Amino acid sequence: MRNHRGLIARVRLRLCLATVWTLRGSAFVLLFAPILLVMLQSFNGTSYTRIPPSSWSLRWYWNILAREEFAQSFVTSLTVAAIVTPLSVVIGTLAAYGLWKRPFSGARAAQSLMMSPILLPLVVTGLSLLVLFNRVHLRDGLLGIVVAHVIITFPYCFRAVLAALERYDRQLDEAASSLRARPWTTFRHVTLPMVRPGVFAGALFAFVMSFDDFATTIFLISPERKTLPIAIYQYMEFNLDPTVSAVSTLLVVLATVSVLLIEKFIGMDRFVGLRA
Amino acid sequence: MKNSVLPSVSTPGPVLELDRVAIGYGREPVVSDVSFVVAAGEFVTLLGPSGSGKTSLLRAIAGFVPVTNGDIRLQGRPMAGVPPYERDIAVVFQNYALFPHMTVVQNLAFGPRTLGLPKAEIARRAQQVLRQVRLEAFGDRYPHELSGGQQQRVAIARALAMQPALLLLDEPMSNLDARLRAQMRIELIDLLKSLSVTAISVTHDQDEALAMSDRIVVMAEGGVRQIGTPGEIYQRPIDPFVAGFVGDANVIRATCRGEVHEGLARFDTEWGHPLHVRGCTLRADDAGLLLVRPEAITLPAGASGMPADAQAVEPNGDLNQLLGVFKSRAYMGATSEIRVTLHGEELLVRLPASHDRHDLVPGDSVCIQWDAAAVRAIRR
Amino acid sequence: MNTSAFGRSKETPALLSGSDRGAPALVQRVQRLSPLWLALPACLVLFIFGIGLLDLLLWSLRSSGSLGAEALGPVGLQTYARILSDPLYLGALGATLRLSAVSTIASLVLGLPIAYWIVRTPSARVRATLIMLVAVPFMTSLIVRLYALMLVLGNTGLVNRVLHGLGILPENDFLPLIRNETSVAIGLTYFVLPFVIFTLAGGFRRFDRTLEEAAQSLGADEVITFFRVTLPLLAPGVLAAGTLAFVLAGTAFATPLLLGGSAVRMIANVIYDQAMFAQNLPVAAALSAVALVFTLSCLMLAGRLGRRAHA
Numbered sequence: 001m002r003n004h005r006g007l008i009a010r011v012r013l014r015l016c017l018a019t020v021w022t023l024r025g026s027a028f029v030l031l032f033a034p035i036l037l038v039m040l041q042s043f044n045g046t047s048y049t050r051i052p053p054s055s056w057s058l059r060w061y062w063n064i065l066a067r068e069e070f071a072q073s074f075v076t077s078l079t080v081a082a083i084v085t086p087l088s089v090v091i092g093t094l095a096a097y098g099l100w101k102r103p104f105s106g107a108r109a110a111q112s113l114m115m116s117p118i119l120l121p122l123v124v125t126g127l128s129l130l131v132l133f134n135r136v137h138l139r140d141g142l143l144g145i146v147v148a149h150v151i152i153t154f155p156y157c158f159r160a161v162l163a164a165l166e167r168y169d170r171q172l173d174e175a176a177s178s179l180r181a182r183p184w185t186t187f188r189h190v191t192l193p194m195v196r197p198g199v200f201a202g203a204l205f206a207f208v209m210s211f212d213d214f215a216t217t218i219f220l221i222s223p224e225r226k227t228l229p230i231a232i233y234q235y236m237e238f239n240l241d242p243t244v245s246a247v248s249t250l251l252v253v254l255a256t257v258s259v260l261l262i263e264k265f266i267g268m269d270r271f272v273g274l275r276a
Numbered sequence: 277m278k279n280s281v282l283p284s285v286s287t288p289g290p291v292l293e294l295d296r297v298a299i300g301y302g303r304e305p306v307v308s309d310v311s312f313v314v315a316a317g318e319f320v321t322l323l324g325p326s327g328s329g330k331t332s333l334l335r336a337i338a339g340f341v342p343v344t345n346g347d348i349r350l351q352g353r354p355m356a357g358v359p360p361y362e363r364d365i366a367v368v369f370q371n372y373a374l375f376p377h378m379t380v381v382q383n384l385a386f387g388p389r390t391l392g393l394p395k396a397e398i399a400r401r402a403q404q405v406l407r408q409v410r411l412e413a414f415g416d417r418y419p420h421e422l423s424g425g426q427q428q429r430v431a432i433a434r435a436l437a438m439q440p441a442l443l444l445l446d447e448p449m450s451n452l453d454a455r456l457r458a459q460m461r462i463e464l465i466d467l468l469k470s471l472s473v474t475a476i477s478v479t480h481d482q483d484e485a486l487a488m489s490d491r492i493v494v495m496a497e498g499g500v501r502q503i504g505t506p507g508e509i510y511q512r513p514i515d516p517f518v519a520g521f522v523g524d525a526n527v528i529r530a531t532c533r534g535e536v537h538e539g540l541a542r543f544d545t546e547w548g549h550p551l552h553v554r555g556c557t558l559r560a561d562d563a564g565l566l567l568v569r570p571e572a573i574t575l576p577a578g579a580s581g582m583p584a585d586a587q588a589v590e591p592n593g594d595l596n597q598l599l600g601v602f603k604s605r606a607y608m609g610a611t612s613e614i615r616v617t618l619h620g621e622e623l624l625v626r627l628p629a630s631h632d633r634h635d636l637v638p639g640d641s642v643c644i645q646w647d648a649a650a651v652r653a654i655r656r
Numbered sequence: 657m658n659t660s661a662f663g664r665s666k667e668t669p670a671l672l673s674g675s676d677r678g679a680p681a682l683v684q685r686v687q688r689l690s691p692l693w694l695a696l697p698a699c700l701v702l703f704i705f706g707i708g709l710l711d712l713l714l715w716s717l718r719s720s721g722s723l724g725a726e727a728l729g730p731v732g733l734q735t736y737a738r739i740l741s742d743p744l745y746l747g748a749l750g751a752t753l754r755l756s757a758v759s760t761i762a763s764l765v766l767g768l769p770i771a772y773w774i775v776r777t778p779s780a781r782v783r784a785t786l787i788m789l790v791a792v793p794f795m796t797s798l799i800v801r802l803y804a805l806m807l808v809l810g811n812t813g814l815v816n817r818v819l820h821g822l823g824i825l826p827e828n829d830f831l832p833l834i835r836n837e838t839s840v841a842i843g844l845t846y847f848v849l850p851f852v853i854f855t856l857a858g859g860f861r862r863f864d865r866t867l868e869e870a871a872q873s874l875g876a877d878e879v880i881t882f883f884r885v886t887l888p889l890l891a892p893g894v895l896a897a898g899t900l901a902f903v904l905a906g907t908a909f910a911t912p913l914l915l916g917g918s919a920v921r922m923i924a925n926v927i928y929d930q931a932m933f934a935q936n937l938p939v940a941a942a943l944s945a946v947a948l949v950f951t952l953s954c955l956m957l958a959g960r961l962g963r964r965a966h967a
Contacts (some may be wrong), residue, residue, distance in 0.1 A: 009877055020769045027853075030846055031793045034804030037814055041807060082771075091697045098694030114698060117705055120951055121907030123924040126945040127931055128708035131941075134723055135711060151705050153699065174340055175373035177360040179387035179438060183687045189386075193377045212797040214925070215909040228800040233914070234649075236803060244851050245807075248800040255795035256662040259788050267784070360690060 003112070035252055039058035042245035059247035070247060073231035080227065081210040084149040088206040091150065092157025093199055097187065100165045103175075111162070115155045125152060126219035133220070148220055149210040156209060157202030164198025165191075197266040204258055211254075289352060291442050291474045292337065293317050300334050300498075305334045305344070307498045314442070320369050321485040321605060322478045324495035325521065331446060333495070334478045338444050339363050347359035348369040351441055361390075366435035369604070370447040372427045375421040380430050381406070381415040387438040390498060425456050432464065436471065445477040450485055456576070482522045486510065492549065494518050512652060519567045519652070526568045526623045529656070534560035540594070540648060547619040549598065552591045556653035563656040570613070570626035572650035575633050576643060594648040602642045616644055715941035722935035734940045745926065745943070752922045755837060755903040755912075759844035763852045763901050764894065766845070771856035771897075775863075794850035802914040805843055809833035809915075834919035841917040844905040853902060859893020899958035900948045901949050923947055 047053025068122045099110055117125060126148065133144050164191070168191065192199075214229045221230055236244055244271040283626040292314040300306035307329040314320050322330040337348055339360035346353040350363060366387070375383050384402040393401070406412055419427055421478045428448065435443055448464070468475055479485055486490050486506040494501045494509060502514040513519035516527050530543035530551060541558065543551045543566060551566065558564050572636040589597040600618035600642050612632040614625040625644060636642060686695060715721070719729025739745040767815060774786045808814045811830045817893070819825040834838050867889065873883040909924035916922075921929075931940035 009879070012879050013877065015864060016882075022771045023766055024773065027770050027849065029764065030842075031790065033814070033848065034801065034808045034846070034904040035796065037807050038800070039802040053959075071565045091701060095698035098691045101694075104692075110695075113702065114695075116702070119903075119955065121924065121947045122946075123907065123909045123927050124709070124712070124947055125705070127927060127940060127944060128705075128712040130710050130931070131723065131937070132662050132704070132708035138474075147704065148718070151701055159697065171369055171371060171373040174360070174376060175367065175375070176386070177340075178338060178365065178367035178444075179390060180361050181386070181433070182361050182684075183691070185390055186866075189855065190375055208795050212795075214439060214797075214799055218909075218928070228934060229797050232797075232799050232803070233910075234473075236914075243480065244803055248797075248803060251800050252792070255792050255797075258795050259791045263784060263788055265688035 013272075038245045039252060040241045044242045044245070060242045063241075063243045064246055064250075069231045069233075069241065070228070070243075073226050073228045076142070076145075076225060077211050077228040080145050080149055081207050083146050084153055085107075085203055085207045086212045087146075087150050088157045088210075089199060089203045092154040092159075092163045092202055092206075096158050096161035096165060097191070100162060102128045114158045117151045118155045122152065122213075122215035123219075126216035129216070130219040141220065141222045144220045145217060145225070145227070148216050149213060153206035153209045154211065157207040160205065160214065161195060161198045162204030164195035167196055180203040184190055197249055201262060201266050208255070208258055212251075231262075256261040290314060291318075291351060292476070293345070293352075294333075294337075294444055295350040296346035297333070297336065297343055297348060299329070299341060299343055301344060305498060308335070309346070311346075311496075312500070313502055314476060314491055316474050317469075317472050318460045318490045319468060319475050319477065319488060321489040322476065322495055323480070323482060323485040323522070325480055325491050326502075327497070328495040329498040330478045330495045333387040334446055334476065335487070337442075337476065338365055338367050342539050364441040366438040366440035366443055368428075368431045368435050368443070368445045368448050370450055371450075372419075372431040374427060374430055374434070376403050376419055379416050379418055380411065380422070383419070383430060384434050384437050387434065391438070401437045401439075407431045407458065408436065408471075414559070422502045428452065428460065432467075436467075436473070441474065443473050443475040445475060447479055448477060449479070449481065457481075459483070464488070474611045481535055482507050492522075494521065496521075513567060513654075515654060516567065524570050524624055524626075526570065526573075528566040528568065528621065530564055530566050530653075532556075532558040532560055532562045532564055532653070541653070542591075543653065545619075549619075550591055551596050551651070552594060553651045553653045554594060554648040555567060556656060558649075558653055565656050567652040567654065568623075568650060569647055570624040571611075573623065573625040574646050575614070575625065575627065575631070576645055589643065591648070595645055596648060596651070597643060597645050599641060599643055602636045602640045603638055605636070616642060683919060713945055714940045715937050716945050718938045721937050722937050723931070723937055727938070729938075730819065734946075735938045738940060739942050739946070745939075748921045748923055748926045751837070751920060752906055755841055755920075756902050758841045759848055759905045760898055760901040761936065762841070762845040763848045764856075764898055767849055767852040767856055767897065768894070771853050774853070774857045775860040790850050791851050794854075797885070798910050799914075801846060802843060802910060805839075805846055806834065806914065809839050809842065834915065835919050837916075837920055839915040840912050840920045840922075843911040844908055847908060847911050848901045852901050855897035855900050856890075856893055859896055862891055863889060868916055893962060895958055900955055903954050906950060906954075907947055923950075 035211075036054070040053065042060055043056045043058065044053035044060070045057040046053070095114055099107060099114070112119075127142070127149050129151070138144055172190055172194070173186050176190045177183075181189070199204075212229060213227070218230055219226050220226065226234070228251075232244055232247055281398055290313040294310055294312050297310045298305055298308045310329075310333060312320075324330045324334060332341055334336055336343050337355075339358060340353065343356065350365070355363060362656070365636060375386065378386070381402050384405055387619060388398040388401050395489075402410075402415075406415055409432060411426060411433070414422065414430075417429070428451070432448070452460060461484060477484075477488070486509075489506055491503060492509050493503050496517055497556055502509060502518045503600060504512075509522050513522065513525070516525065517529070519525035528545055528551070530545045531549075533542045533544055536542045536552065539554055541553050541556050541580065543564065545551060553566065556564075560603075575589065582611050589599055591597060598618060600616040600623065603615040603617050603622065605615075606613040607629065612627050613625065613627045614636075616623045616625060623644065633642070657667070669888055688710040688837050715727060717733070718727040719734055721727040721729075770786070770790070774790075775781055777783050777786070806813070809834075810816070812832065813833070815833060816825070816830045819831060820827060825831065833842075865888070867885055868881050871885045872878075876884065906922075908922060909928065912920050912925050916925075927940045927943045927947070930936045930943065
C-alpha cells in the first residue's frame, strides 16, 4: 500500500514539475520570441519579411534617418518626455512627501486619488482631455501632449517616492528637527538623499511611460505633431518593410538600457516593489 | 517630610517648567496634570512602566507632540505653538537616529551648520564633542560601521554639539547590553556634569534612574506619582506602586494603634500580630500599609529552638519579629532571595549570600526580623 | 575638563528667540504651514483631469454632436438607453468581457509559475535576472511589441512558416492567427503578462514560508502542500493580479487595433471611432462612462473581496 501511494505521489510530482516548467518556458517564449524576431528582421536584406532572412543589411536603419516622420516624431517624443519627466518628478515627489509627512485620516483615499489617472482607462483620459482642450481652444499640440503626459505619468513618480518614504525612518526627520533644521533644510539634506533612489526610479518610469504612450496620445496628435509610437503605427498601415523593425529594435535597446540602469542604481527588485 | 517638587539648588531661574501639562484627548488622555520644574545643571529622570506617558511627555517637551492643556516653559519662554526646530533643545533618540548617509563628523556638524555658525567654529565643536565621547579616531566612519555603543556616543555627541539649554534623552541605554549599560551610565553622568548640562531622561529601568539622577519623577498611567531624590524615592515611597516599581517591597496591611513610646507607633496586622514603626504620621485607628524592603529583613543567627507553634512573637522595642514558614530560596550569587510565608502572605527577604541559613528547607519554621525605622507606613 | 557654560550660549544669543539666524518672517510662516500644501501642484493636475472627465460625462447626457460643434438634443439618459440596446455596442461590450476574461486567465496561468520562481529562488542573481528579463518587454513600447507579435502570428509570420516548414500545413494554407479574436486574446495576454507577474510576485512576497514547512512536517509532499496550503494563502495576490489584468485588458486600445483589424472591436476602439470618425461624441462619452464604471467596480470589488479574505 505504501509503495503504491509513493508511486502515485512521485508521478504526480513529476507531472506538476513538468507542467510548471512548460508554462515557464511558454511564458518566456511569449515574452521574447516576438521581440527577438523583430530584431532579427531589422537586419533583413530584402524588403519583404522572410523568416529566416535570406540576406543581411543595415539599410533599414539608414532608412529611419531618411524618413522624415521618424526623425521628427522621435524628436517630439524626446522633447515631450524631457519636459514631462522633471515636471512629473517634482509634482509626484512633492505630493508624496506632503501626504506622508503628517499622517491624517483620509490618507488612503488621497493616495488612490493621486493614482487615479493610471487606474482609469487611458482612452477615456485621452478623449476627455481632447474635449477639454477643444473647449479652451488649446491649439498648440505640443502643450496638449505635455499636459496629457504629465497627468498619466506623475502617479508613477508619486508611487515610487511614496514607497521609498514608507521605508524611511521618520525619526531621522525628528532628529534633524531637534538639531534646529527647518522643514525645508530637513527635506533637502536628510530626507531627499535617503529617498533619492525612489525619485530616480519614478523619473525613469515617467520618461519611459511618456515615450511609449499610445492610447492617450492618439487623441491629441495632429499631422504636424506626433510621437514616435504613433508615427510607427501610421507607417505600418501603409508600409510593410522592415524599417519598422529597425525602429523597434532601437526602442528595445532603449528599454534594455533603462532596465540595466535601474538595476545598477536601485536594483530592479526594489523598483518593482519586490524588496524592502 | 520634604517632597522635592522644587529643586534644592538655587538658580537664576529654572530651565524647564511644566505647569499642569496634559497630552491627548478623550476619556484616557496620555498624560494628565503633570507639573514640575527642572533647574540648571540637574539630571532629572522620568521613570515609569510602558504606557505611563513618560515618552509622550518628553516628546511634548521636544515639540514633536502638541500639548492639549497646561504650559511648557523653556527658560521662562512659553513653548506653545513653537515647533521643535525653534526650541533650544537637543534630543538623543532611543534608536540614535544617526543620518546614515553622513559620516560621524558630518552628523556632528549638522546641528552647528543649521545654526549658521562659521565654518571654523563648526569644525571646532565637532572635534570637541568627538573628544568628549572618546571617538576621535572614528570621525570619518559611517554609522553602520560602528558598534551599538559607539553609535550611542555619536548620538550623544551630536546633541551636545548644539550646546542646548536642555538635553532630552529617550531611553538612552535601552539598546545596550547590560555590561555596557552599567559602564555608560557612569560615563554619561560624568560627562554631563562636567559640562554642566541640564538634562531630562526617560527610562523604565529603575537602576538607571537611581544611579544617574539628581531627581526622579515617577510616573504611571499618565500621571505623576512622586517626585524626589533617589534616596527619597527609595526610602520613602509615597504609595505601594512607587515602592514596588523602584526596588521590591513587601506590603503588609495593618491598622495603627497609637503611640507606644516617643516616636514609636504600634500597628496590628490583619491577623493580629503587633509591629512597631518609627517615625510615621498615622494616628490611632488609621488604616495603613507597611512597606518593608527585602534587604531590611534579617534572619537572626541561632534561631533554632523556636517554639513549633506559630505563636505571635512580640516586638522587642525597635526590633520587629515574626514567625513564618520557609518556602523557597533563589541563589543570586551576591545575595540570596528567600521567600517566607505567613498567614497567607508571602514576604521576600534578600540577604547577603554569606548570611544565608543553608540548613533551612521548605516547610521549616523560621523567624524573621526588621528594624522599626526600616518600615514605611502609608495611609491606605 | 572642558567647562563651557551650557544653557546660556554666548556665541549665538539670537538662538533663544523665535527668529533663527535672521531668516525672513515670511519664510518661517510658510514652513510652519501644513505639509499638505505640497500636494497642491498634484491637485491642480488632477483638477484638470477631473474637469476634462466631467466635461466628457456631460456630453454623454446629450443626444448628438461632435467635437467643436454644439451639443444637441435634450439632457437625459437617452444615449445610454441607445447604446445599451444597440446590438453593435452590446457586441463590442460582449467581446470586451470575453477577451478580457480569457487573457486574464491565460496570463495568470502563465504568470504564476514565473512569479513563484522569482520569489522563491534562493539566488539573488537569478532573481535579478528574471526580473530584468520580464522588465525589458515591460518597458518596450507597446506598439513595438504588437508589431512583433504580428510578425509571429501573421499569415507569413513565424508560426505559419514553421508549420509550413514542418510540413504540418500545405503550402497554400495558413492558420489564421491575425485579425481575429484569437490574435487579440494572445495580444492581450502578452500585454498584461508583465503586470501580472510583478503584481503576483509582490503579493507572494508576504507569504510565510514556515507554514509550508509545517505542512511538510505533517506529512504533505510538495504538491499537496502547494495546493492545500500555499495556493489558498496566495489567493489575495492572485486576486489583485487578476483584477489588474482584467481592467487593463478590458480597456485596451492599441492591442485590438493592431491585432484585431476591423474584425475585432473592443470598447476602447468603439470610443475612439465614435469620437474621431463618426463624430458622435455623446455615444463616445457614454461608452467612456461605461468603461469608467467597469474599471471602478472591478477595483472596488477586488478591494472588498481582498479585505474579506483577510478577515
